[in-house]
Each structure stands twice: as C-alpha cells, then as structure tokens.
Amino acid sequence: MGKKLFITRKLPNEVIEPLQAKYDVEMWDKEDVVIPRHVLLEKVKDAEGLMTMLSEKVDEELFQHAPKLKVVANMAVGYDNIDIQAAERANVIITNTPDVLTESTADLTFSLLLATARRMIEAAEYVKNNQWKSWSPLLLAGHDVHRKTIGIVGMGSIGEVVAKRAKGFDMHILYYNRSRKKRAEEELHAQYVSFEELVSQSDFIVCLTPLTTETKNLFTKEVFQQMKPSAIFVNASRGPVVNEDDLYSALVEGEIAGAGLDVFSEEPISGEHPLLQLKQVVALPHIGSATTETRYKMMELCVQNIDRVFSDGTPLTPVK
C-alpha cells in the first residue's frame, strides 16, 4: 500500500490521476460542501499528505490527530486558515499557491472596483426587472475611475498587478506596504505613503494584504471616517481585515460612497446580512481567482507540491 493522501474536496479526475498512480488517494466526495470537522479529523489519522481548501482549519488539534502527516498543500495563496507555528512544531511542511493566481485575482479585483464605481450590478438588475423607462440624464450615474487616485494597501504580487491595471486607466497610484516596492515606483509611478495618507487621499481604497494579527480589523470606524465621502472601498483580501459593522455604518452614514467586497468575515455570508441590503455594495462569493484556467493551475500546483515532498523533499512553493 502506498502513502495515504487525503483531499478535502472533490476534484476533477484528471487532476488527481498523477497522484493516484503513486499514492493511495482518498477524497471528500462533495464539490460544494465543506467536510465536517469530525470527518476530517478521522480521515487524517493515517494520512501522510493532505490537500486542503481555505475553508479547513489546520491547527494543533488536527496535527495531533495526524501523527504521520508530512505535508499540507493548501489550495490558496492565503494561509490564514493554517497555524504555521503548530505545523513547525509538528514538523509538517505547508505549501500554498502563489503567482499562478495573481493575474486572475487582479482582473477580478479591478472589475469589482469598476462594477462598484459604475453601479453595474444595480444597472443590470434594473434592466432585467423591467424598470428601464427611458434614457435620462442622471440615470444610474456612478463615479469615474479614469484619472482618479487608487490607494493599494498590501502592494504584493496581486497589488502590483492591480496597479498595472490602474495605470491603464491613467490613475494616480498610492500604496502602503510593509516595505517599499521600488519596481512599482519606477515602472508604475506608484507613490509610497503612510496608511493615514492613503485612506484620506484615495478615491478607491483596495485592500490586498494577507490576514494576520496586524491586518485583522485594519479598517475600522476611525479609518472609514478619514476617507473621502466619495470614496469606494474594495476588499479582495480576507473578510476579517474589515470591521463589517463599522463598514455598514460608514456606508449608511454616507462617510464613504460604496464598497466592493469579494470576501467576508463569515463565508458564506448570509443573504440577510445588513451589508447585502445596501445598493451601494457589490458583493461576490470569494471568486478572486475563479477562472477555470487558474483554478486548474492551483490544483496542479498542489499536486506537484505533494509529489515533490515525497519524491525529493523540494516542494515548489513552501510557506516560509
């Protein structure tokens, strides 16, 4: 019997075939249902490799249930669902899926900015609901994007590509990051500013940081109050970087003009959530990287990472 691998979501056959040829592979059999925790803890008991989605919590408890585990390949670039210190203690290698999803996620992030600014979802529903009576001067008028100021919080791989998209719209680019990004400054004329300057000067504030103890609750009431009343906030990082109650108040009080959200504190967010009742909110179901091409690349990278850990111990994209 080969090494046992467990995959926490049903994946297409052609993706797992290379693993099946070498390992004893078992998969949770649902595509759109998260594996119950107790089932996961049972399944990892004799697993040496695990492929997870961002919906699975990989923590001390899981490692204690998985004494043979050598590698966890997370199908996401973000790994806030994984306790990295606990993995180190358990001597388990963690891998993620950087780079392969950068362009697709940047495309979606910039589309979300455009959709929110130009009220595209509201306008499409207006037509479908048979509300359109005539062309009129200010019908569904939104905000211009071209030549406005975009402020990118978290100028990493995706942030830089969003900045590239913004340059095509002749936008003035501000950024705030843990460190200066010389390339973005030279090639895109992005200007490094403090977080406070960024939020107060930008027309569009786009968050693309990882979720960490530092970025949790980064956007609070005080921060929204510093923004322009015409500002649009876009979040494509992780829900908990924002205090959603504060965001709701800022939108209702008119402290900011709109929000484009691909991620939420609780996913899936309930359709009854107050934020979703606001017409100035465009909400998407965490689809930043969701193109068929990119999702296949992410799955294939996970497969390669697991295989390389067992063949020569050199995963392509280990979390450092």
Ligand SMILES: NC(=O)c1ccc[n+]([C@@H]2O[C@H](COP(=O)([O-])OP(=O)(O)OC[C@H]3O[C@@H](n4cnc5c(N)ncnc54)[C@H](O)[C@@H]3O)[C@@H](O)[C@H]2O)c1
């Ligand atoms: N919506 C989606 O579907 C989707 C898709 C991909 C990634 N993401 C999220 O986007 C994040 C970024 O992805 P990436 O590939 O660009 O990662 P990355 O590591 O290349 O970039 C993250 C950037 O954030 C900066 N940063 C970290 N902590 C910071 C802080 N406290 N203040 C300011 N800057 C800080 C880092 O210096 C880095 O430049 C992921 O961690 C993930 O949470 C979401």
Ligand SMILES: O=C(O)[C@H](O)CO
């Ligand atoms: O972190 C990630 O990769 C996304 O949230 C899913 O692609």
